[in-house]
Amino acid sequence: MSYSKTIVLTNYDGETFVVDEVVAVEPQTIEHMIEDGCANTSIPLPNVTSKILSKVIEHCKKHVETPNSNEKAAKADLKSFDFDFVKADQGTLFDLILAMNYLNIKELLDLIYQTVADMIKGKTPEEEEEMRRVNAWVFSCFVGVTCLYFKSKKM
Amino acid sequence: MGHSHSIHNRNTNRRRDNAVNHTVNNRSMTVTDPNQFRSNSPEKSVEEDEEYEQYVYDNNNILILPDSCLACVFQLLSSGDRKNCSLVCRRWFEIEGQTRHRLSLHAQSELVTAVPSLFARFDSVTKLSLKCDRRSVSIGDDALVLISEYCKNLTRLKLRCCRQLTDLGLARFSKNCKSLKRLSCGSCSFGAKGMNAVVDNCLLLEELSVKRLRGISDGEVATAEVVGPGAAALSLKFICLKDLYNAQCFGPLIIGSKNLKTLKLFRCSGDWDRVMGLVTDRVEGLVEVHLERLQLSDSGLAALSNCRNLEILHVMKTPDCSNLGLISVAENCKLLRKLHVDGWKTNRINDEGLIGVSKFCPNLQELVLIGVNCTRVSLEMLATNCQKLERLALCGSETVGDAEISCIAEKCAALKKLCIKSCPISDHGLEALAGGCPNLVKVKVKKCRGVTSDGASWLRASRESLAVSLDTVEVESQDAVSDGVQDEDPAAPSQIEEASNAVSSSTSRSTSFKARLGLVSARNLVSCAFRKWSSFGGGA
Numbered sequence: 001m002s003y004s005k006t007i008v009l010t011n012y013d014g015e016t017f018v019v020d021e022v023v024a025v026e027p028q029t030i031e032h033m034i035e036d037g038c039a040n041t042s043i044p045l046p047n048v049t050s051k052i053l054s055k056v057i058e059h060c061k062k063h064v065e066t067p068n069s070n071e072k073a074a075k076a077d078l079k080s081f082d083f084d085f086v087k088a089d090q091g092t093l094f095d096l097i098l099a100m101n102y103l104n105i106k107e108l109l110d111l112i113y114q115t116v117a118d119m120i121k122g123k124t125p126e127e128e129e130e131m132r133r134v135n136a137w138v139f140s141c142f143v144g145v146t147c148l149y150f151k152s153k154k155m
Numbered sequence: 156m157g158h159s160h161s162i163h164n165r166n167t168n169r170r171r172d173n174a175v176n177h178t179v180n181n182r183s184m185t186v187t188d189p190n191q192f193r194s195n196s197p198e199k200s201v202e203e204d205e206e207y208e209q210y211v212y213d214n215n216n217i218l219i220l221p222d223s224c225l226a227c228v229f230q231l232l233s234s235g236d237r238k239n240c241s242l243v244c245r246r247w248f249e250i251e252g253q254t255r256h257r258l259s260l261h262a263q264s265e266l267v268t269a270v271p272s273l274f275a276r277f278d279s280v281t282k283l284s285l286k287c288d289r290r291s292v293s294i295g296d297d298a299l300v301l302i303s304e305y306c307k308n309l310t311r312l313k314l315r316c317c318r319q320l321t322d323l324g325l326a327r328f329s330k331n332c333k334s335l336k337r338l339s340c341g342s343c344s345f346g347a348k349g350m351n352a353v354v355d356n357c358l359l360l361e362e363l364s365v366k367r368l369r370g371i372s373d374g375e376v377a378t379a380e381v382v383g384p385g386a387a388a389l390s391l392k393f394i395c396l397k398d399l400y401n402a403q404c405f406g407p408l409i410i411g412s413k414n415l416k417t418l419k420l421f422r423c424s425g426d427w428d429r430v431m432g433l434v435t436d437r438v439e440g441l442v443e444v445h446l447e448r449l450q451l452s453d454s455g456l457a458a459l460s461n462c463r464n465l466e467i468l469h470v471m472k473t474p475d476c477s478n479l480g481l482i483s484v485a486e487n488c489k490l491l492r493k494l495h496v497d498g499w500k501t502n503r504i505n506d507e508g509l510i511g512v513s514k515f516c517p518n519l520q521e522l523v524l525i526g527v528n529c530t531r532v533s534l535e536m537l538a539t540n541c542q543k544l545e546r547l548a549l550c551g552s553e554t555v556g557d558a559e560i561s562c563i564a565e566k567c568a569a570l571k572k573l574c575i576k577s578c579p580i581s582d583h584g585l586e587a588l589a590g591g592c593p594n595l596v597k598v599k600v601k602k603c604r605g606v607t608s609d610g611a612s613w614l615r616a617s618r619e620s621l622a623v624s625l626d627t628v629e630v631e632s633q634d635a636v637s638d639g640v641q642d643e644d645p646a647a648p649s650q651i652e653e654a655s656n657a658v659s660s661s662t663s664r665s666t667s668f669k670a671r672l673g674l675v676s677a678r679n680l681v682s683c684a685f686r687k688w689s690s691f692g693g694g695a
Contacts, residue, residue, distance in 0.1 A: 117236075121233070124239060
């Protein structure tokens with residue numbers, strides 16, 4: 001496969017990623033930017049860290065490069081790739097959701113939503129709260145306690 | 156979660172990130188939900204807010220997700236999980252409430268006091284289910300009308316056992332909720348007036364299911380008030396009537412629903428021949444028809460010949476229907492894909508009818524025959540002419556033996572799933588399946604005395620890709636024992652086995668009974684059985 005054009009993506013801490021245009025238009029936000037002519041060669045993505053951006057590019061590449069056929073092997077390969085892709089820690093997943101929400105990649109977003117939903121499934125509110133680790137309800141009621149809590153945590 | 160260990164490592168990275176990019180993160184958050192932390196604590200200072208947000212970012216918490224993302228995650232959860240999520244914190248409570256479309260409520264009369272607060276919390280409900288139990292007093296008209304004022308956008312409503320609702324309440328409801336698309340009501344007390352109000356006011360109504368409606372059953376057919384056709388008749392695509400004494404008063408509605416695709420009639424009294432004739436004269440687009448336990452003869456069945464698009468037909472326990480009726484439907488409805496026949500052992504539908512089906516319906520994919528004595532003759536024809544046949548079930552047929560199974564194995568090339576229940580087949584029949592039907596993925600054998608677990612395991616061994624499930628009494632009682640492991644009484648297993656054998660031979664409800672047996676210990680068995688029987692008595 002050969003791509004005619006490359007696009008430079010710049011993330012918020014100034015790092016640049018050179019990507020083939022075919023891969024870069026996978027996220028709808030970038031596609032619209034290119035269509036609207038807002039992006040000549042370099043597209044700034046100030047909301048996305050380099051770690052997340054490289055993960056997103058990895059995903060888009062894989063999905064663009066996999067032939068769009070009904071072949072079972074290709075589908076299974078993509079599925080196992082997706083499966084491994086979401087095997088990240090929670091922090092990365094949440095960062096990914098934020099990035100996806102900005103870049104508007106529906107396919108990947110659905111995948112990660114499902115992953116987060118699977119994490120929540122079958123948990124009691126207490127466990128859920130443990131996972132969330134901050135109980136905003138209680139904290140917002142007891143602001144003083146909240147501050148104390150934060151301070152002790154930060155030490 | 157194993158997350159806590161990684162926090163500190165990441166903290167250092169993230170903190171640097173945040174220092175550089177704090178404003179950006181702030182924006183992404185506040186744009187979607189400006190008040191998420193402040194709404195509940197107006198006295199909270201900006202400094203504390205920042206500290207809080209800093210904390211959230213430092214820990215890469217799920218809280219960094221904006222409301223819209225959380226709502227998307229919640230959409231993927233079951234109702235129970237959503238309930239748990241709503242208890243986590245106030246913000247989740249609010250998001251969950253605002254994005255919940257489906258709500259199921261216990262419809263006791265006390266519900267009326269909770270309606271305002273409930274529907275203020277769940278302000279975007281479109282699918283509502285109101286169920287009451289037999290012993291309680293259900294919600295009344297006032298509650299239903301109040302609900303309809305809160306949810307004007309309701310698209311689906313399910314009512315069960317709401318006996319205190321009257322025609323008047325339903326009428327006022329239907330005036331408020333004009334975008335209703337599906338209505339399902341069972342064991343309620345309103346009647347034709349209420350139904351008429353719905354079909355007159357809800358112009359978008361597509362599906363109507365009615366079961367055991369007391370108000371309908373009053374009076375003779377001639378004098379009873381009829382339902383329909385009403386303004387919704389043109390939008391109706393699905394009508395299902397179950398257990399109604401006077402279902403024929405829905406006749407005008409069915410006949411007027413020119414765009415009807417699915418018609419299901421179960422256990423409704425009265426002579427249906429005439430009505431079916433009238434229906435099929437005007438409603439020609441029917442795709443799916445279920446007829447069960449009806450007084451219907453060949454002339455009523457043959458009336459379906461008018462529906463050239465018929466794809467799915469269930470003719471269950473209609474003792475007056477014979478080969479003649481089935482053949483005339485088959486002859487004209489060449490698109491038939493799924494056919495279920497329960498002959499009720501009357502033997503009026505047999506080889507002859509099935510040969511007719513095989514002649515005229517080459518698209519048949521699914522065939523279920525219960526209490527139909529078919530033999531090799533018709534099965535061979537079916538296998539030869541219906542090359543698309545993927546699913547076949549034969550239950551309680553006295554004539555289906557090893558020869559018939561061999562025939563199926565040999566001829567049904569496309570068959571994927573085969574189910575055989577209470578038929579005189581033996582292990583030899585299963586042997587035939589080892590070599591035939593190249594596309595077969597699943598075989599289910601139930602209550603066939605001639606088949607042993609050895610035969611089934613032989614088939615499993617010789618064809619590994621095939622899922623074979625055997626369900627004999629012997630195997631079942633083993634399951635029961637393994638399920639009830641907590642039982643310490645060594646004599647219990649044999650007691651259960653004896654009991655389950657006795658039960659299966661003495662009652663017609665043996666399956667549900669045996670399922671229960673797996674859950675109760677032998678010591679509870681007797682009392683459980685008595686309770687069950689007494690509840691049958693009470694129900695009947």
